[in-house]
Amino acid sequence: MTLWPKSVRSHVKTGHDREIVAAYPFRSAAPTSLWASLIDGASQTLTFAGYTNYFLWQQHPRLGARLAAKAKHGTRVRFLVGDPESEVTTKREEVEGVPLTVSTRIRITLDALAKMGRHEGVEARFSDQHIALSVFMFDDQMLVTPHIASLLGDESPMFHIRRLEDDGLYDRFASHVTALWEDGRPVEA
Template sequence: MRSGSRDVVAEVGPVRVKTGHDREIVAAYPFRSAAPTSLWASLIDDASQALTFAGYTNYFLWQQHPRLGARLTAKARHGTRVRFLVGDPESEVTRKREEVEGVPLTVGTRIKITLDALTKMGPTDGVEARFSDQHIALSVFMFDDQMLVTPHIASLLGDESPMLHLRRLEEDGLYDRFASHVTALWESGRPAEL
């Protein structure tokens, strides 16, 4: 020890290490809107292999992330697969959800805003969109080995529902279970013309 310097010892409480299946849970938010926009931005920007946005409308993404289309186009041009799974704006499932929500900016309109934003990106290899009405109550957003999952509660809007941030750490864990769900919906989905 040099003259004049002092050793500082900090007392640290017991270290807790998750060992169960919940170890894939990075964070939990009581509302999707409680997660910082910077979290979404870093997950989008850091993904290099695949981005999947399996939200029924995905509308909020275009509102919260400036130049998202340009960012996604650039990622696709560098080899990142970008997929959007949205509800069919003309389906009976969508119409019933609009009755439940009862808000002026309808579910169908929010889906059309996403489709319009994707169309404005222009034809880009690696960017795809499909329709599915089977994920009306569960949104899953995948960023390589991380994901954000929102189970929608009753008549609440997506931003009012809880959200989990997951990181893949094991086979057939929480991440893989939700990823399998999205894969099944994607495979059965109908291509959306962009």
């Protein structure tokens, strides 16, 4: 007796891919409302491990105030950004060849974080090891963007992942971010 006929298995996720909630051909194809609901819905941990995180400040009004309020109520807020002075950043600027440089976009994030002031629960570190992979964590959900060659981040695909099992996709990407965070250098405010 077959419990799950082939026709059902082909339409219902039963393996590791069931942690994938949605896939977008471009990061910019994900609705801003998705980002807003994940940011506003997180209560334990928010981690923004994008190389510049620049777009967040552009797309989400009063993001600094929203994150500061979350931190005040016990949410851990972390930013992992590239070092604007590093060789990795300089090489990426050459690849992209756009007027709004990678180092400028990083500095916009650093400026926004500085304007937030020192809030307990808000941390930032430098790392150059995530230039090709951005991971944004919101409690038990995340958005992951593997960057494609010379394309900008918003032109690369993105996956919405929800944690459902031990050592699944969510846990694997979360371990990656944890390792980068531990190796990162604190950003001095």
